[in-house]
Structure formats: structure tokens, C-alpha cells
Amino acid sequence: MMQFDGGVAVVTGAASGIGRALVREAARRGMSIAAADIDASHLATLAGEFGPDRCLTATVDVSNEDRVNQFADEVWARFGRVDLLCNNAGVLHAGGVCETSSERWRQVVEINLFGVLYGVRAFLPPMLRRGMAAHIINTASSAGLTATPLLGPYTVSKYGVVALSETLLFELQAMQAPIGVSVVCPGAVATQVARNASATPGATQVTEWLHSGVAQGMTATRCAEIIFEQAAAGRFWIFTHPEMLAEVDARTQGMHEAPAPIYVPPAGGSGR
Ligand SMILES: NC(=O)c1ccc[n+]([C@@H]2O[C@H](COP(=O)([O-])OP(=O)(O)OC[C@H]3O[C@@H](n4cnc5c(N)ncnc54)[C@H](O)[C@@H]3O)[C@@H](O)[C@H]2O)c1
Structure with missing residues (x-):
């Protein structure tokens, strides 16, 4: 089991929210950091927090496969090892x-799902060649396990991240590779995710509803602590709000019993 008390952590979406908290938790545990984000200015602030010896920052759009591959080359050239990859x-x-629009569908799926895939494809082969214990953490969502109306592209992409992570786990198990996998399904975490969201004209109330839900959520710091604790314990499924499993159970029960599922909004707002 990995303890993440040294080595190198790669984090995407590192400039804000859960990603930034993952960077800070990795650093607190003595890890060096390779931090990627599309937002250069917030990334610069993060670089200032740790200094260049400890932290490599790179402006990367995770939906650009060539750029992700280039970032992986930069990380291996700089550190020569990757112990933890957080596709966040x-x-x-x-x-x-x-x-x-189809264009927006494609963009969301390319960032949220293909971004994770590109991270895995760029970093995993050299991790396997190195032959040392390492771990991959993919950030999905509670939206990766239950669907919500008006969140189609997000939900499709997050179900995809869950499916990709399970597939990857089984392939690595079959290879008896020393690489672990976890998939994070957060509930509400207080970040900018809903403020940074796009919406079609008829759906702006959904992002407001989500923002009020995430604003009351757990801190990103606590979320990152849970992620590290559970990944270190070897858990594949990481739930920040295990009570959301009641929704998953109801979905499965409905497959046995109901002719069709009926959406019931979660009480008291929600993070997705
Ligand atoms: N906050 C929540 O309640 C919540 C719940 C479930 C899942 N999540 C997931 O957690 C992850 C982190 O989100 P957050 O809540 O910290 O949101 P956030 O908006 O605060 O941070 C997301 C970060 O990703 C970066 N990013 C966006 N597009 C990118 C791209 N193409 N390439 C590289 N970086 C890009 C942003 O610049 C930002 O720094 C996301 O995958 C989100 O779906 C969050």
C-alpha cells in the first residue's frame, strides 16, 4: 500500500479547488509536484507557494493529447519518476x-473524459516501465453514478471516467502491475466549479442551484485529505459523502423493480 510520503505527484486542474488542495496535501506529505492547468495566472500563484525546486507548473489543456504527452515528457525529464497521477x-x-450544441458536448467530454484518458496514456506506460509502486487517482463525481436532468455532457463524461477507471483497474490487476487505481466520486465540495460552469440560456438556474449546493459543501482541503487517506488505504472507490450511496442503491433497486426510473432531486442542494 502506498503512503505518498515522498516521490512525485502529478495533478491536473491544479490551479483551483480540489486540484489545488491535492497539490497542497501532496506537498505536506513531502512529495514534489508537477501541476498542470489551463489557467496560467492561478498556476503562477501556486508555483510561488512552493518554489521551482519543489514544484513544476505547466499550462496544459488536458483535452489536447499532444500537449499532455509533452507535459509527461517534461515531468519525466525533470523528476525521472511519477508516484502519483491525479487526473482531476x-x-x-x-x-x-x-x-x-454538439460542439459543447464534445468539449465537455474531451476535457472531463478524454482528459483523463490522455493523462493515463501519457503517464502509465513509463510508470509501468519503471516497475515501482505507483497510483492513479481519477476524479469522477457522484454524477458518475447517478444521472441528473440538464447535466447531460457532464454526466456522460463522469460515467465514462468511472467506466475507464474500473477497466484500467482490471487490466492492471491482470498484469499484476504494482500500480493502483482509485476513482473519486465527490459530493458537494466548496470550489469554483459551478461559478466556472457554462449553461444554455434555459439552464442558468441549474448552475445557481449547484453553486448554492457546493458553497455549503466540505472544504477542498478536507476533500483532498480524504482522497489521500483512502487511496493510501488501497480503496478504489473514494466517496467524500458516503451517504450518496443511498442514491446508487435506489438506482440498482429500481433496475430490479421499477419499469423506469423517476428523477427525484436530492434534498438541500447538491454538488456534482
Ligand atoms: N466541487 C464539487 O462539488 C465537485 C463535485 C464532484 C466532482 N467534482 C470534480 O472535481 C474536479 C475538480 O473540480 P473543482 O471542484 O476543484 O473545480 P474548479 O473549477 O475549482 O477547478 C477545476 C480546475 O480545472 C481547470 N481546468 C478546466 N479545464 C481545463 C482543461 N481543459 N485543462 C486543464 N485544466 C482545466 C480549471 O482551470 C480549474 O483550475 C472536476 O473534475 C469536477 O468535475 C467537483
Whole structure:
């Protein structure tokens, strides 16, 4: 089991929210950091916090496979090892299945799902060649396990991250590789995710609803602590709010019993 008390952590979406908290938790545990984000100015602030010896920062759009591959080369050239890969970058979009443009559908899925895939494809082969214990943490969402109306592209992408992570875990198990996998399904965490969201004209109330939910959520710091604790304990499924499993149980129960599921909004707002 990995303890994450040294070595190198790679974090995408590192300039804000959960990603920034993952960087700080990794640093607190003595790890060096490779931090990637599309937001250069917040990334510069992060670099100032740790200094260049400890922290490599790179402006990376995770939906650009060539750039992700280049970032991986930069990280290996600089540190020669990767012990932890956190594919965390993600964006939220609210809008109906038909009201959201195909272009926006594609962008959200390319960032949230292909971004994780590109991270895995760029970093895993050299991690395997190195042959040392390492771990991959992919950030999905509670939206990776239950669907919400007007969050189609986000939900599709997050179900995809869950499916990709399970597939990857099984492939690594079959190879008896020393690389672990976790998938994080956070509930509400107080970050900028809903403020940074896009919405079609008819769905702006959804991002407001989400913002009020996440604003009351757990701190990103606590979320990052939970992620590290549970990954260190070897857990694949990481839930920040295990009570959300009641929604998953109800979904599964409905598969046995109900002709079709009926959406019931979660009480008291929600993070996705
Ligand atoms: N906050 C919550 O309640 C919550 C709940 C469930 C899942 N999540 C997931 O957690 C992850 C982190 O989100 P957060 O809540 O910290 O939000 P956030 O908006 O505060 O941070 C997301 C970061 O990702 C970066 N990013 C966006 N697009 C990118 C791209 N193309 N390439 C590289 N970086 C990019 C942003 O610049 C930002 O720094 C996301 O995957 C999100 O879906 C968050």
C-alpha cells in the first residue's frame, strides 16, 4: 500500500479547488509536484507557494493529447519518476440534451473524459516501465453514478471516467502491475466549479442551484485529505459523502423493480 510520503505527484486542474488542495496535501506529505492547468495566472500563484525546486507548473489543456504527452515528457525529464497521477481537471455545463450544441458536448467530454484518458496514456506506460509502486487517482463525481436532468455532457463524461477507471483497474490487476487505481466520486465540495460552469440560456438556474449546493459543501482541503487517506488505504472507490450511496442503491433497486426510473432531486442542494 502506498503512503505518498515522498516521490512525485502529478495533478491536473491544479490551479483551483480540489486540484489545488491535492497539490497542497501532496506537498505536506513531502512529495514534489508537477501541476498542470489551463489557467496560467492561478498556476503562477501556486508555483510561488512552493518554489521551482519543489514544484513544476505547466499550462496544459488536458483535452489536447499532444500537449499532455509533452507535459509527461517534461515531468519525466525533470523528476525521472511519477508516484502519483491525479487526473482531476474538469468542467461543468448545464443544458438539455438537445439544447446543448454538439460542439459543447464534445468539449465537455474531451476535457472531463478524454482528459483523463490522455493523462493515463501519457503517464502509465513509463510508470509501468519503471516497475515501482505507483497510483492513479481519477476524479469522477457522484454524477458518475447517478444521472441528473440538464447535466447531460457532464454526466456522460463522469460515467465514462468511472467506466475507464474500473477497466484500467482490471487490466492492471491482470498484469499484476504494482500500480493502483482509485476513482473519486465527490459530493458537494466548496470550489469554483459551478461559478466556472457554462449553461444554455434555459439552464442558468441549474448552475445557481449547484453553486448554492457546493458553497455549503466540505472544504477542498478536507476533500483532498480524504482522497489521500483512502487511496493510501488501497480503496478504489473514494466517496467524500458516503451517504450518496443511498442514491446508487435506489438506482440498482429500481433496475430490479421499477419499469423506469423517476428523477427525484436530492434534498438541500447538491454538488456534482
Ligand atoms: N466541487 C464539487 O462539488 C465537485 C463535485 C464532484 C466532482 N467534482 C470534480 O472535481 C474536479 C475538480 O473540480 P473543482 O471542484 O476543484 O473545480 P474548479 O473549477 O475549482 O477547478 C477545476 C480546475 O480545472 C481547470 N481546468 C478546466 N479545464 C481545463 C482543461 N481543459 N485543462 C486543464 N485544466 C482545466 C480549471 O482551470 C480549474 O483550475 C472536476 O473534475 C469536477 O468535475 C467537483
